[in-house]
Amino acid sequence: MCACPVAPDVSLITRRKPHLYCYQRGRRHLSSMNIYFCGSIRGGRQDVDIYQRIVKKLQQYGTVLTEHVSSGSLSEKGEDAGLDGDKAIHDRDVEWLMKSDVIVAEVTQPSLGVGYELGRAVALNKRVLCLFRPSSGKVLSAMIRGASTNLLFQVQDYTEDEVESILEKYFDSIAKK
Numbered sequence: 001m002c003a004c005p006v007a008p009d010v011s012l013i014t015r016r017k018p019h020l021y022c023y024q025r026g027r028r029h030l031s032s033m034n035i036y037f038c039g040s041i042r043g044g045r046q047d048v049d050i051y052q053r054i055v056k057k058l059q060q061y062g063t064v065l066t067e068h069v070s071s072g073s074l075s076e077k078g079e080d081a082g083l084d085g086d087k088a089i090h091d092r093d094v095e096w097l098m099k100s101d102v103i104v105a106e107v108t109q110p111s112l113g114v115g116y117e118l119g120r121a122v123a124l125n126k127r128v129l130c131l132f133r134p135s136s137g138k139v140l141s142a143m144i145r146g147a148s149t150n151l152l153f154q155v156q157d158y159t160e161d162e163v164e165s166i167l168e169k170y171f172d173s174i175a176k177k
């Protein structure tokens, strides 16, 4: 069954890319994607409002596995993962990365965890979109901007007011491939 918001009750037509496309109302669109959102936690929570806007938009395109990253109640201390602590967080997130179809990272606020996730995503040959706000006055790491050499790994500069439209364009472009 198709779990997309456009056609929740229609079977998927799976041709070249199983589970990514659905044909309903005469238009092909993405469906049932697993999306991994990366954003700074222990690196600093000052951009949480924009993370919330990104996650809300991403939820139109699929399941955001890491919705917690955008939670206003999550502090710089990170999640309380119980006895296994950081190992449980790491292992769960790597598993989610492996099962994700696309990774979207807000990279303006530098974060070791986000950098690590992006490195793992590249090693896994995943499709990655990094979003950076030059208006922050920061300069993005060369290891992120410099990795943007092919369609699979893209870095997009943006201003806050255009975040939703940038995501729309990106997901439209995926749907056309």
Ligand SMILES: O=c1[nH]c(=O)n([C@H]2C[C@H](O)[C@@H](COP(=O)(O)O)O2)cc1CO
Pocket: 037, 038, 039, 040, 041, 042, 043, 044, 066, 069, 077, 078, 079, 080, 089, 093, 111, 112, 113, 114, 117
């Ligand atoms: O509690 C956590 N939960 C969690 O899912 N992460 C993951 C998801 C974020 O995209 C990324 C943030 O890394 P950092 O905390 O180094 O800024 O790591 C990171 C932490 C804390 O490091």
